[in-house]
Amino acid sequence: MSFVGLTPDEERRMLAEIGVARFDELLAAVPKDVLLDHPPRIPGPLSEIELRRLLGKWSRENHAAEQVSFQGGGIYDHWIPAAVDALASRSEFVTAYTPYQPEVAQGTLTAIFEFQSMMAELTGCDVANASMYDGATATVEAALLARRQTGRKRVVVAGMVHPHTVAVLRTYLDAAEVTVVEDSSGLAAVADLRAAAGPDTACMIYQQPNFFGLLEDSVALHALAHDMGALAVAVCDPIALALIEPPGRTGADLVVGEAQCLGNPMSFGGPLLGYFAAKQALLRGLPGRLVAETVDRQGRRGFVLTLQTREQHIRREKATSNICTNQGLMALRATIHMGLLGRLGLREVAELCVQKSHHAARFAAAIPGYALGFEAPFFREFVLRCPVEARRVVEAGTEFGVSPGINLGRFRPEWRDLLLVAVTELRNADEIDRWARTLQKAGGAR
């Protein structure tokens, strides 16, 4: 099987035009001993029918399709309106590339401009870029921008930032330059941070809500960062931002994060949608693509990629980042999603997350042996201390058709009794009942 469409006769005409007798002559520059005498021994070819059977079988080896998800930890099962899939799967969007020729890419460019506008509004920032790979690399880029901006090296992580985000920070920066300050309250501890951070701090990074779902005191954290001359970086969940005061309005210099929750499937954790928003003063230091409004020669409104002198294809080793693409299709999905939900719908989703997660938490806390891990207010997600290892609770879910949460023991052994539970607008009272029965069953099996 192949997708080529040349007949032998056409090939002969082409070879004649090229001026060679045989195809192999075109490979004259390739050393003979590296030319394979047979293609790699991969499986296939498979027809569509066989492929559907094989990948269909594999897809069913995952529990995902049968189990109702209470999992979060950075990736959430939110409602995706039917129109998102219908519109975003149009091949006009799917099979186009980076809008290098804006005259024939106004669809993509306009959608990115709308994405930037909505992310700027949601975060309370002046500007947002066209998107990043994911929340973790967006956070890294924020740290790198802060370093360039301040000329300082140290990056302070305040409180419970997602362990994977911290891991990626440590990969990109030297691990010794990343200082993590956690507290047993589950929240960032301002006094400890003041003691740990110093005049070499480029930025202070906190997550809102944090990895445990708890809402941080963002105003205090912004003030603390600015006190030491560092940038304040908030890593935020965009749905929470439809409800809470956005950090861009209370002093955050950079607001970044993961926006999978806006219209993108969980898909085993990728592709994701990083976003990056900033104060106007930091505009020229931004990584990634930016789209701006302009006019054509007849004065008609149009959109183009702009400020490209920041980027790698022009600035090369002096670029603000090596990033080349954005997550275009994911950003489009988020734009359509936000457009459909609109001002009221997005806020309703956020409120439903609060109502349902708090309902579930109250429910669970009444089950013998279970207790809430932390006291602070939370959004959509909370930590449950279990009477057995959390992995037992996860296993018990199979019987009830429920994925009851994330076993935090996979991150740290001392967290093995902790279950991280997310309850989105998708979960109804019946599903929450089944989830609670799972907890009862797992807890009683002690």
Next chain:
Amino acid sequence: MIMPRRLLIEQGGAGHRGPALPACDVPKRPLAELLPGVALRAELVFPQVSEPEVVRHFTELSTLNHHVDRGFYPLGSCTMKHNPKIDEELAGLAGFAKAHPLAGDDATQGCLRAMVEVQRLLADITGFAAVTTQPAAGAHGEMTGLLLIRAYHRSRGEGEQRRRVIVPDSAHGTNPASASLAGYETVVIPSGADATVDLEALAKALDDRAAAVMLTVPNTVGLFEPRVLEVARLAHAAGAQCYMDGANLNALVGRVRPGDLGFDVMHINVHKTFSTPHGGGGPGAGPVAVAKHLEPFLPVPVAVVQQDGRVRLDWDRPRSIGRVHSFNGNFSVLLRALAYMLTLGPEGLAEVSRVAILNANYLMRRLAKSYDLPNPQHCMHEFVLSGRGLRRYGVKTLDVAKRLLDFGVHAPTVYFPLIVEEALMIEPTETETFDRLEHFASAMERIAAEAAEDAELLHQAPHTTPVGRLDEARASREPRLRWSVP
């Protein structure tokens, strides 16, 4: 009279709304009670538009895009080939789309199996020992590859000493940018007269401060590097590692394995060679393939097949560079690539590079009659023309690109590589038919003729697109990067 195009924020208004949410079916409590002390936002200035109008908005926007499913897209180095539809369907299967990355190995055996299979096939195709699928894009793969090289040198106590990455002047901009990000200094070496590596310049730049040589094969003018084995030998003799930028793998796939060329590490742009759709600028995926000695440094976790055939994620890799992505990389993109590889099979894969090379050479010889061809050798999957011959009519490569849009084809990559003046970088790919190539060649020939007869026609191009030439200077002078609320 056509209704003008408006942004979402300029449509609808208070009282309009999209699809409804269900009523809250659990006992409601006041937010102030649930979230004590939390400051709630006073307003969200967002669109308020009905579903039918949102559907029309994005449908109309879609009609403004050129795309592969509509027509020829010879964007050099981007490999804009056909994206099989079955791949989209399979990536969307509920068992994959609803899989959570933290569900645990037992609950996600299907995903893990697919991941291991993609890695195995890519390793076979490229001739390397192991593959990580965590990097989300080509540039992300470059960064990862360089961190692997850095870890390797550090493990040998040479991390401090080897601080330079050698890059030819024909390289993609991401190469030096990734090197900087990994903390390396970039040393640029000039290309030889035939646009391939100047071995003397390379030898001069190579010493015990060199960490790596980064090379694109075939290079960015579409030529196979004839002395590639010598490049690798020289680099290794100096103690440096060889990195291959795999952006142009479409020329080699099924025919030459980069691992056999002496490279230690490469990244693969699956959105190019393995036909996953480009999505208007992502998501791509940039798996990195490595030789045996770099395997211990791969990002965690690594998917391992156990004795019993089950797959588990292994975190216990003490020499690993760490994580480079929030979760497992662009998983559903990798699924599409897997479906593509399995669809083609061994022979189909070799046919990809054969026809990609044939199509490019045919177009190159046709167009060399009306445009300058700075490097007359046989090309691989793409070639670079120069528009400098049109200068005498006051016509630039940009004008040629814009005029092409009027003929229903996308423009080639222009003004890259930097070593060719007025460059037009053309990559037809293997999925184009003879008819399409003929049409493109005729359009290019006509434009060359128009340049001589009516340069103004080209200066004013494009004439048939939804908007005309856009004022980029104005856009960057005082950038308007978000809408204003009416």
